[in-house]
Every structure is written in C-alpha cells, then in structure tokens.
Amino acid sequence: DGGITQSPKYLFRKEGQNVTLSCEQNLNHDAMYWYRQDPGQGLRLIYYSQIVNDFQKGDIAEGYSVSREKKESFPLTVTSAQKNPTAFYLCASSIDSPHRGSQPQHFGDGTRLSIL
Amino acid sequence: AQSVTQPDIHITVSEGASLELRCNYSYGATPYLFWYVQSPGQGLQLLLKYFSGDTLVQGIKGFEAEFKRSQSSFNLRKPSVHWSDAAEYFCAVGAGGTGFQKLVFGTGTRLLVSP
Numbered sequence: 001d002g003g004i005t006q007s008p009k010y011l012f013r014k015e016g017q018n019v020t021l022s023c024e025q026n027l028n029h030d031a032m033y034w035y036r037q038d039p040g041q042g043l044r045l046i047y048y049s050q051i052v053n054d055f056q057k058g059d060i061a062e063g064y065s066v067s068r069e070k071k072e073s074f075p076l077t078v079t080s081a082q083k084n085p086t087a088f089y090l091c092a093s094s095i096d097s098p099h100r101g102s103q104p105q106h107f108g109d110g111t112r113l114s115i116l
Numbered sequence: 117a118q119s120v121t122q123p124d125i126h127i128t129v130s131e132g133a134s135l136e137l138r139c140n141y142s143y144g145a146t147p148y149l150f151w152y153v154q155s156p157g158q159g160l161q162l163l164l165k166y167f168s169g170d171t172l173v174q175g176i177k178g179f180e181a182e183f184k185r186s187q188s189s190f191n192l193r194k195p196s197v198h199w200s201d202a203a204e205y206f207c208a209v210g211a212g213g214t215g216f217q218k219l220v221f222g223t224g225t226r227l228l229v230s231p
Contacts, residue, residue, distance in 0.1 A: 004159075006159075033218075035221075040125070040223060041223060042206065042221045042222055042223040042224050043160075043206070043221040045218060048218065058218075090159055090160070092159075092160075102148040102210020102211055102217040102218070102219055103210075104150060104162050104165055105160075105162075105219060106162070107152075107159030107160040107161070108159050109157075109158050109159045110157070110158070110159055112157075
C-alpha cells in the first residue's frame with residue numbers, strides 16, 4: 001500500500017546536537033511538507049517542497065533545515081540552533097496540480113522528539 | 117491569507133448522541149476546506165473535503181460537513197457517536213484557484229466520548 005513512512009518514531013537529542021528525521025513516501029506525490037505540532041497550537045508549517053531540489057520556508061523555519069534530493073524523500077534536520085525542539089513532527093505529501101489550488105495532504109505517523 | 121478558527125478546545129459527547137464540531141474560516145474567495153482526525157500518537161487522516169458544488173459533503177466513518185458561505189463555516193457532524201470516535205479533529209482551509217497553495221490548520225478540537 002502507498003503511504004508515508006516517518007522514522008524513527010521516538011528520538012532524543014542532546015544539547016548541541018543536530019538530529020535528522022526521515023520521511024519517505026511512495027505515493028508519487030510532488031509536494032512534501034514538514035509540520036511541528038505542540039499541544040494546543042495545532043500544526044505549524046516548517047518547510048515545504050513542491051519539486052525535487054527546491055524547497056521553501058514555512059512559518060517557523062528557524063533552527064531547521066531540509067533537503068529534497070529525491071522525489072520520495074524529504075528529511076528534516078533539527079539543528080542545535082532550535083532551542084525548544086521538543087515536539088511531535090509530522091511529514092505530509094500531496095499532489096501538486098498547477099490548476100487545482102490546495103490539495104488534500106497525506107500524513108505519516110509522526111516522530112516525537114525530546115531533549116535529554 | 118486564509119485562516120481558520122476552531123472555537124472549542126474540548127467537547128464531551130455521550131456515546132450514541134449526535135456531534136457537531138465548529139469551524140470558521142477567513143478567506144476572500146471560495147476556499148478549499150478539509151476535516152482531519154488524529155488519534156493519539158498518530159498522523160492525521162482525511163475525513164472529508166470541500167472544493168465546490170454540493171455544500172453538504174459526505175466523508176468516511178459516517179461524518180458529514182456543511183459549507184455555509186454566509187456564515188464562513190464548515191461544521192463537522194455525525195448523527196451517532198461511537199467510542200472509537202474519541203480523537204482530535206482539525207479543520208483546514210486552503211486557497212482555491214491555480215497554482216500551489218498551502219493549507220492552514222486550526223488548533224484542533226479534542227472529542228471525548230462518555231459511556
């Protein structure tokens with residue numbers, strides 16, 4: 001079955017350490033997204049990518065970085081510059097049609113990041 | 117830019133009772149509207165979407181939503197709630213028209229189901 005796989009499910013970060021969250025999709029979707037979820041704040045967009053080798057900052061990109069070298073993969077790195085990284089991170093994907101505006105997003109099961 | 121408000125943080129409903137979750141949006145033209153459900157520790161699952169046409173939209177798991185332009189609302193309903201419906205529900209709004217558009221999510225409503 002097609003879907004989005006996020007790994008690991010749980011991740012712990014030490015002070016000053018960068019960590020990378022994996023996101024892989026086999027839905028043949030062009031667009032991919034990273035969200036951060038904190039209690040009571042809903043989903044906030046970190047980065048998104050419409051096409052391979054291109055990505056844009058979302059609303060809370062500071063302290064994060066991404067790459068999009070393959071259509072299927074959109075890893076997120078939480079850098080040491082992100083001072084409050086403890087959150088639930090969700091990856092999503094959607095088709096990207098130039099004639100159809102917003103499209104439904106399909107989500108992975110998330111990665112919970114905590115600070116040691 | 118579009119925005120969405122879910123005014124209820126928590127709602128408790130008795131099993132078998134009807135449910136309505138509120139969603140109000142702000143957008144200058146006809147929006148694209150979505151409802152998602154999230155179980156604890158899981159990702160979001162799409163329940164239903166509205167793009168155009170019939171304002172009453174049917175979704176999965178017996179849910180429906182009605183788009184009311186005059187009230188800028190897209191409330192989610194279910195006639196009889198089951199214990200398995202306990203979860204967090206998110207409304208999202210996107211821009212229509214051509215070109216790539218992001219979704220904006222509400223802060224969610226947590227549904228509790230009492231026996």
